Amino acid sequence: MDFKEFLIYVFLGMVQGFTEPIPISSSGHLVIVQHFMGIQVKDLNFEVLVNFASLLAVLLVYKEDLYKLVKNTFSFLLTRKKEYKTDFLFSVYLILATIPVAVLGILFEDLIGTKLKGIQQVGFALLATAVALYLIRNLKGYKGDKRLTVKDAVVVGFAQAVALIPGISRSGATIVACMALGMKQDTALRFSFFLYIPVSLGTFIMSAGDLASADNFRTMLLPYIGAFIASLVFSYFSLKWFMGIMKRGNLGYFALYCLLAGVFIVFYF
Numbered sequence: 001m002d003f004k005e006f007l008i009y010v011f012l013g014m015v016q017g018f019t020e021p022i023p024i025s026s027s028g029h030l031v032i033v034q035h036f037m038g039i040q041v042k043d044l045n046f047e048v049l050v051n052f053a054s055l056l057a058v059l060l061v062y063k064e065d066l067y068k069l070v071k072n073t074f075s076f077l078l079t080r081k082k083e084y085k086t087d088f089l090f091s092v093y094l095i096l097a098t099i100p101v102a103v104l105g106i107l108f109e110d111l112i113g114t115k116l117k118g119i120q121q122v123g124f125a126l127l128a129t130a131v132a133l134y135l136i137r138n139l140k141g142y143k144g145d146k147r148l149t150v151k152d153a154v155v156v157g158f159a160q161a162v163a164l165i166p167g168i169s170r171s172g173a174t175i176v177a178c179m180a181l182g183m184k185q186d187t188a189l190r191f192s193f194f195l196y197i198p199v200s201l202g203t204f205i206m207s208a209g210d211l212a213s214a215d216n217f218r219t220m221l222l223p224y225i226g227a228f229i230a231s232l233v234f235s236y237f238s239l240k241w242f243m244g245i246m247k248r249g250n251l252g253y254f255a256l257y258c259l260l261a262g263v264f265i266v267f268y269f
Helices: 003-019 026-037 044-061 063-079 082-107 109-115 119-135 150-162 170-180 185-213 221-248 252-268
Strands: none
Touching: 003 026, 003 044, 003 221, 026 119, 044 063, 044 185, 044 221, 063 082, 063 185, 082 150, 082 185, 119 170, 119 252, 150 170, 150 185, 170 185, 185 221
C-alpha cells in the first residue's frame, strides 16, 4: 500500500461522505469519480466501512431525537399510555419500511452489483432523480408524525428499495416519497434518515465477519481508517447543511445538478 493509494481511499471516503446525506446518490458518484480518475476499487469492505461512518454521523446529528424515540417506544410497550403512542407507531412504520429494501436487496444483490454499475446506467438514474426532485421541489407537506400511516411506510420503503440502483439517491428517493405523500419537511427528513439506520447497521453486522477475516485487512488498515474518518466528518457536515436546505425549500438546486450531471454522462460516454 503506497501513499497515493491511501489518498485515493481517503478521497473516495470524502466523496461518499459528502454525497450520502444529500439527494444526488453516493453510490452513483463513487462510480463517476472512479471512472474519471481511471481507478477501480472493487473493495466491498471499503463500501461497508464508509457507509457505517455515515451511519455514525446520522446517529450524532439525531442523537436526541433517537433517544426520545427509543425511550417513548419502550415506554408505550410497558405502560400503553397515549402520550407515547406516536413515537411507538413511528418505530413500527420504520420497521415496515425497512422490509422491502432488505428483501429486494437480497434477491437482486448480484444483478445490482454486476449489471447496474455502468457509467451510462448511473447517468440515466441521475436524470430520473432530477425529475423526481423537480416534481416535489415546492411541496411543504401537512402530515406530522401523528398522521403517518402503514401505507406511507410501505410506499417509502419501496422508494428506498429503488435506490439500490446506483445513481438513484437513497435520501432523494425516500424524501421524494415522503414529500409526495404529504409529509412535512421535518417529518420527511427524520423518517428518511432514521430509515437509513437499520439498513446500514444490518449491512455492517452481516459484513463484519468478512471484514475482520479479509486477507488484506492488515495491509489496508490505514486506508480504511482514513476513508472511515473522511466519510464520518463529511457525512456529518453534509447532513447538517442539507437540513438547512430542506428548511429553506431549495431542493430545486439538486434537481438541476442531477439533470446537468445526468445529461453530461449520458451524452459524453
